Amino acid sequence: MIRKNSAAPVRPPRERGTWRAFALALVMHVLLGFFLYHGIHWQNSTPAGAEAELWTAVPDTPMPRPVPPPPQPVAPAPPVPDEQADIALQEKKRQQQEAARQAQLAEQQRQKVQAQQEAEAKRQQQVAQQQAADLAAQKAAALKQKQQQQQADKLKQQQLAEQQKQDQLKQQAQAEAQKKADADKAAKAKAAQAQADAQAKKLDSERRARLAQMQGMAGGEGSSGEGLAKSGTGSGAGGNAASAGYAEKVQRRVRPNIVWAGDPQGLETVVAVRCSPTGTLLSATITRGSSNAQWDDAALRAVQRSDPMPLDTNGKTPASFTITLRPAG
The missing domain is CATH 3.30.1150.10 (Fusion Protein Consisting Of Minor Coat Protein, Glycine Rich Linker, Tola, And A His Tag; Chain: A; Domain 2)
Structure with missing residues (x-):
């Protein structure tokens, strides 16, 4: 399983015995070259003739000296069969192909992990940008709401001041009207009092006249x-x-x-x-x-x-x- 947020790319597991196989293949190639070289040289070389030296026996020595046997020719190394060489080449080629395939798989895996990491980084960047945009929008909305609230408060204060001014003017108008009404009422009361006083005086004079007339008619006191x-x-x-x-x-x-x-x-x-x-x-x-x-x-x-x-x-x-x-x- 591949981890998304890994810092290093994931590599395929190493196969055991890879270096041992390469070493054996190298030794086989060296031996194969050595055998090929000596086999070709053995076939093209002319065998040297045998040489012998004859010595005359010294009379002082009664026993003759033994003659050494002629040297035996060295048998050349048997050539390596071509079939084994082909097998070694095919094995080497197969190993190279396997190594290339493993390298390709590792590169694909690395590219896949890198693509996933880049996609995740891009997604995180988009999320961060979206969060920043949302935060900016929230701040703008809060600032707009605060400004609207301040404007509403200011308008409310203006309306309240206007209402207080109107109430004050109304109270002044009512006070003036009440003062005028009181003045009118006082004037009317004064006029009514004067009229009542005049009428009372008139009635009193009439009453006095009637009483005087009744007293004169009755000859006595009413x-x-x-x-x-x-x-x-x-x-x-x-x-x-x-x-x-x-x-x-x-x-x-x-x-x-x-x-x-x-x-x-x-x-x-x-x-x-x-x-x-x-x-x-x-x-x-x-x-x-x-x-x-x-x-x-x-x-x-x-x-x-x-x-x-x-x-x-x-x-x-x-x-x-x-x-x-x-x-x-």
């Missing part, structure tokens, strides 16, 4: 009364139509409506009222005020809150009468 109770209210009925107990009814009606928390000493206000026969309050005006305008307003509001006025014993309310009011002391 009945009028005022309750001066220290409970805070007083009532009087103008005209002969009012019964003796009507002033107490008016007192009970007006007393709960008085709201005053100031100093009660020396305050007295007279309010003239005009009513319909059913008790509906037609008008209420101050005919004699006190030294405190706030108490006069409180007394007038108490009379106005007492609408309708109570009915008399005859089932009707007197047309006009006065009410004298003092704070409860």
